[in-house]
Amino acid sequence: MKTMKEKIIKRLAVVLVLAAIAGARLQAADLNLFGTNGPPVDFHGFVSQGFLYSSDYNYLGESSKGSFQFTEAALNASFNPLPRTRISAQAFTYDVGDAGRYDFVLDYAQAEYTFNDYFGVRAGRIRRPQGIYNDIQDVDVARTFVLLPQGIYDARWRDFYATLDGGEFFGTIPLKLAGSLSYEIYGGMIHPSEDGGIALYIRSSLPASGSLDSINSAEVFGGQLWWNSPVDGLRFGMAGAFIPTLDYNLTIQTLGGPYHPDNRQGVAFEQYSAEYVWKAWTFQAETLFLDLHPDAAGMADIHRFTWYGSAAYRFNKWFEAGAYYTEYYGDTSQPDNSMLYQKDAALALRFDATDWWTFKIEGHYIRGTGLLQDNPDNPVQNDNGWWLLAVKTTFSF
Amino acid sequence: MKKIFLKMRQSLDLGCGGTSPLSQGATCRVVPKRGLARALQMMPLLKIGLVCAVLFDGALRAAALDGFVVIVNKGVTTTSISMAALKAIYTGKTTYWPDGQSVGIVVLDDQITDKTDEAMEEVSGMDTSHFKTFWQRMVFSGRGQMPQKFGDTASLVAYVASTKGAIAIVPADADLKSVQKLEVK
Numbered sequence: 001m002k003t004m005k006e007k008i009i010k011r012l013a014v015v016l017v018l019a020a021i022a023g024a025r026l027q028a029a030d031l032n033l034f035g036t037n038g039p040p041v042d043f044h045g046f047v048s049q050g051f052l053y054s055s056d057y058n059y060l061g062e063s064s065k066g067s068f069q070f071t072e073a074a075l076n077a078s079f080n081p082l083p084r085t086r087i088s089a090q091a092f093t094y095d096v097g098d099a100g101r102y103d104f105v106l107d108y109a110q111a112e113y114t115f116n117d118y119f120g121v122r123a124g125r126i127r128r129p130q131g132i133y134n135d136i137q138d139v140d141v142a143r144t145f146v147l148l149p150q151g152i153y154d155a156r157w158r159d160f161y162a163t164l165d166g167g168e169f170f171g172t173i174p175l176k177l178a179g180s181l182s183y184e185i186y187g188g189m190i191h192p193s194e195d196g197g198i199a200l201y202i203r204s205s206l207p208a209s210g211s212l213d214s215i216n217s218a219e220v221f222g223g224q225l226w227w228n229s230p231v232d233g234l235r236f237g238m239a240g241a242f243i244p245t246l247d248y249n250l251t252i253q254t255l256g257g258p259y260h261p262d263n264r265q266g267v268a269f270e271q272y273s274a275e276y277v278w279k280a281w282t283f284q285a286e287t288l289f290l291d292l293h294p295d296a297a298g299m300a301d302i303h304r305f306t307w308y309g310s311a312a313y314r315f316n317k318w319f320e321a322g323a324y325y326t327e328y329y330g331d332t333s334q335p336d337n338s339m340l341y342q343k344d345a346a347l348a349l350r351f352d353a354t355d356w357w358t359f360k361i362e363g364h365y366i367r368g369t370g371l372l373q374d375n376p377d378n379p380v381q382n383d384n385g386w387w388l389l390a391v392k393t394t395f396s397f
Numbered sequence: 398m399k400k401i402f403l404k405m406r407q408s409l410d411l412g413c414g415g416t417s418p419l420s421q422g423a424t425c426r427v428v429p430k431r432g433l434a435r436a437l438q439m440m441p442l443l444k445i446g447l448v449c450a451v452l453f454d455g456a457l458r459a460a461a462l463d464g465f466v467v468i469v470n471k472g473v474t475t476t477s478i479s480m481a482a483l484k485a486i487y488t489g490k491t492t493y494w495p496d497g498q499s500v501g502i503v504v505l506d507d508q509i510t511d512k513t514d515e516a517m518e519e520v521s522g523m524d525t526s527h528f529k530t531f532w533q534r535m536v537f538s539g540r541g542q543m544p545q546k547f548g549d550t551a552s553l554v555a556y557v558a559s560t561k562g563a564i565a566i567v568p569a570d571a572d573l574k575s576v577q578k579l580e581v582k
Contacts, residue, residue, distance in 0.1 A: 044536050044543060078542060083497030088539045108539045117491050127538045135538040142534045172490040174481075180490065228490075232522030277527055314526050352526075396533070 045075035046396035048140045056386035057369060058377040060147075060155060061097035063388065070392070071095045072138055074107060084114045092138060099156035099197045107138070108163060117174075123167035129184045129224040130239045131271045131286050134161060144282070144312040144322035145348045146362040146390040150371050151306030151328025152271070152288045156197025164188040164220050172228075179230040185223040190243070192218075197373075202248060204373050213249040222269070233277035243267040245295075266293040280314040282322075303332045312348075320350040330370040338383035342370040356397055364388040462566065465516040467579040468554065470563045473498065477580035480520075486564065487521040489531070489541045498562035502544035503553055504528075505567070516566050 050070030054063040061067035071094060078088035092107035094100040110124035127135035136142050137153045147155065154161070166188015173181045192198045192215040202212050222241030229235060245264050252259045270289040275282070290304040306329070312322030323346060330340035348362035366388060369381040467483065469475070474496050485491040486500055493499055505513045514525050521528050535541025545563075547553035550571045557563040558575035567573070 042542055046537070074537065076537065076539070078536075078539070080499040083499075084493050086492075086499070086542075090537070090539060110539055114493055117485065127540075135540075136534045139533060139537040142530055142537065172485070174485075180485075182490065277523060280524060282527070314524070317526060320526070 039079045039081055041077050041079045043075070043077050044397060045073070046139065046141060046394055047071075047073040048392055048394040050146060050390060050392035052391075053389045054386060055388075056384070057372055057381070058097075059372055059388060062377070067097070069095050069097050070390075071102070072140065074138060076107075085111065086114075087111050094138065094158070096155045096197075097200075099195065099200055101195045103193065103195055105159070105193075117172050119169065119171045121167065121169060125163055125165050126168055126186065126188070128162060128164050128186065128190075128220070128222070128241070129168075130161070130222070130241060130269065131224075131237065131273045131288070132275055132284055134239075137162060140360070140392060140394040141358050141396050144320050144350050144360075145310075145324065145346060146360045146392045147346070147364070149286075149306065149308035149310075149324060149326035149328075149344070151304075151326060151342065152286060152308065154197060154371070156200060156373070159193040159196035160190060160198040164190050166220075177230060180228045182226040182228060183223065187221045188219070189217045190220050192246075201373050202250075206250065207252065209253040211251050213251055215246075215248040218243050218246045231276075233275075235275050237271075237273035237275075239269070239271040239273070241269040262296045264295040266295075267291070268293070282312045282314075283310070284324075285309045302330075305329045305332050318352050320352075322348045322350070328368075328370055338368045338370075339381055340368075340370045342366060342368040356395060358394045358396070360390075360392045362390040362392075364390065462516055462519060462581060464512060464569055465566050466569045466573070467581055468557055468565050468567055468573055468576040469579055470557055470559075470561055471575075471577045472561050473564075473577065473579075475579065476577075477582055479582050483520050483581060484522065487517075487528075488523075489535050492541065494562055499542070501542065501560055501563040503557055503560075503563050503565040504544045504546050505550065505553055505565075506546055506548045513566075513568075520566060 052063040053066045061069040074092040076090035089109040090107040093104045112122040114120035168186035170184045224239040226237040247264045268291045273286045287307040292302040308326035310324030314320045328342045344366045346364045351359045536543045
């Protein structure tokens with residue numbers, strides 16, 4: 001656990017970056033770090049600060065009191081050192097409630113070689129493609145909403161979902177009048193953080209006498225396929241990922257001494273997506289099937305299911321409004337258990353004050369508490385509806 | 398809606414449990430083939446998409462870039478380009494010229510004229526806001542390079558003239574001696 005002092009210092013560092021961007025009104029820069037004859041290096045970055053307030057429960061932080069623990073910042077650089085070759089890297093830090101805690105991480109650091117439009121190779125630490133938003137779920141400016149549907153894109157789980165160390169093949173295959181197919185096939189290792197969302201989730205489900213000692217790195221394999229239809233802006237996608245063994249170490253204190261239960265499980269994701277960008281409208285719909293397969297004898301599989309549908313309308317270059325409805329079921333065998341489902345209707349307004357400054361405000365009406373996770377902070381849960389207000393501002397360049 | 402999805406989910410399950418995590422039950426392994434089986438069951442969705450594509454066939458015709466031309470740096474060896482290839486560049490699917498040079502998209506500020514916006518919309522299939530958002534997604538996921546933006550045509554043309562692999566769409570009446578025009582077929 002980080003000390004309060006460490007946390008304050010890290011937050012100050014993020015605020016300083018924010019001030020630098022706001023004050024200097026940085027434009028995206030092409031710097032000739034390798035001399036005038038060398039390839040230019042392209043820099044981009046963003047800093048986001050959010051606020052959450054809920055009528056009941058503490059969700060993604062201490063939201064019932066009003067929480068500013070909702071911060072993200074990133075800085076990236078890329079350049080083309082050789083023909084068909086690109087190197088890029090991004091540093092990232094975030095804090096959402098108790099997850100992230102401003103730890104700076106290497107979000108991606110990759111080299112890619114594109115043989116042609118049909119086939120390329122990318123290796124290093126890469127973003128894991130899954131659905132419309134998985135590889136960009138940190139990027140507030142790339143969407144209408146403050147909070148993406150949390151059953152699919154949980155803001156606390158990005159260390160588990162978003163990146164892997166390994167490689168992928170990618171490309172786009174033209175289909176003439178039928179549009180084109182874009183694909184990404186990847187494999188590698190994920191490294192869940194002990195300050196990340198999955199660690200918090202495990203801790204919150206342990207008895208008082210239990211502790212999480214470590215989470216081991218895990219292999220992941222998967223792919224994403226998009227059919228870009230011949231209709232401009234209309235595409236359909238399917239993605240799958242498989243983690244053969246997710247392994248973490250627990251200690252439970254018992255009268256007979258410490259006990260270390262077996263905690264290995266396979267995880268499988270399947271996601272289906274549709275998106276239509278038509279004039280000023282954007283329509284999106286996705287479903288995610290997530291299956292957990294525990295190795296331990298006597299433990300049954302758990303099947304999770306989420307879907308959402310959304311629509312957004314851009315009025316002009318400053319204003320955009322959007323709405324979505326999403327349902328999450330933490331265990332499909334218990335669809336009526338309000339502690340395992342969460343149904344969320346959201347309405348958002350986005351204001352792009354300048355090219356580099358965005359402001360959003362969003363209201364949610366939620367039924368169920370299936371995604372709260374912070375059970376010690378939410379000792380009493382029922383099936384009454386509750387409200388969540390989310391506000392966020394982002395500076396980017 | 399929930400019932401429809403849950404029914405679909407049930408029909409796709411292979412009977413690997415689905416009971417409470419607290420109850421007794423046999424463990425099961427993931428069978429990779431299952432994903433494909435599920436995918437095939439989603440084919441109706443793809444068929445609906447194809448029908449939509451046919452219905453909107455009129456949208457497939459490439460419209461002329463009225464009053465605008467496509468320019469590139471003189472080092473680009475290509476002399477003509479199809480509308481489909483141009484669209485592939487502006488939607489990030491083509492990122493290199495045939496000789497291996499990186500494609501650098503350069504755009505005029507969207508405040509200049511509505512016609513500039515229309516020309517961009519024609520080649521990218523997106524309005525200016527969606528175009529910006531799309532490239533932010535590409536950049537921050539490490540999959541692309543942000544288009545450079547200029548407030549006036551002369552500065553943009555000068556940048557294209559001095560930058561390897563650069564491409565832009567500009568008003569046809571601009572001074573274009575320092576760059577190469579691409580014929581759009």
